[in-house]
Amino acid sequence: MFSDMRVKMKRLAFFRSIFYLPNLITISSVALLFGILLDWQHGSLNMVLMSLGIISEPINWLNNPTTAQLSVSLILTWMWFGHSFIVVMAGVSGISRDYYEAALIDGANRWQTFTKITLPLLKPILLYIMITSLIGGLQLFDLPMLLTDGVGSPDGALNTMVLYLYNQAFKYNNYGYASAVAYGLFIITVIFSIFVFKGMYGNQNKKEKQV
DSSP, rough: OOOOSSSOOOHHHHHHHHHGGGSOOHHHHHHHHHEEEETTTTTTTHHHHHTTOOSSSOOGGSSHHHHHHHHHHHHHHHHHHHHHHHHHHHHHHHHHHHHHHHHHHTOHHHHHHIIIIIIHHHHOOOOOOHHHHHHHHOOOHHEEEEEEESSSOOOOTTHHHHHHHHHHIIIOOOOOHHHHHHHHHHHHHHHHHHHHHHHHHHHHHHHHHHH
């Protein structure tokens, strides 16, 4: 939408700034903000939903495993969407306009242009985003730590690997076990990164060999 030659998006710099702004806020401030918004008794979200008649009674967002995980996922998506947006826009800007002009002349529609030109040429950028997002997800610690009691409540729904490692090392003094968990996390990260890389480029290499 922001790079379509047929639709000239106005105030692109403004949208870039708005999308990237949450990424500049410290995680402690984000946790404090959403802790207030999602508060069970006096939270703004519950107040708004009740005033609109969507819910009849307050929802304890951070005390239910499903809603707690969903809340953390949406908060992280809100925080990091702008970073991914800027990186993808930089990748799109690096694609030669000649490809799009040729596709436009040949009568290709937007979907064909996206799947045949934009998406294949963005594979390195998408690979970078997928791997860094994967590593960031596996190393998630600060937001669950600040939003909950520090042990991954409720019912361990927010007990990420790094939070578990931290508690084992600095709360229960199981340093050897925490070290083993850290090595396990490293191995898991490497394995998943290899799977992502193979998934992105494995089929392409097979097609090139067949050609």
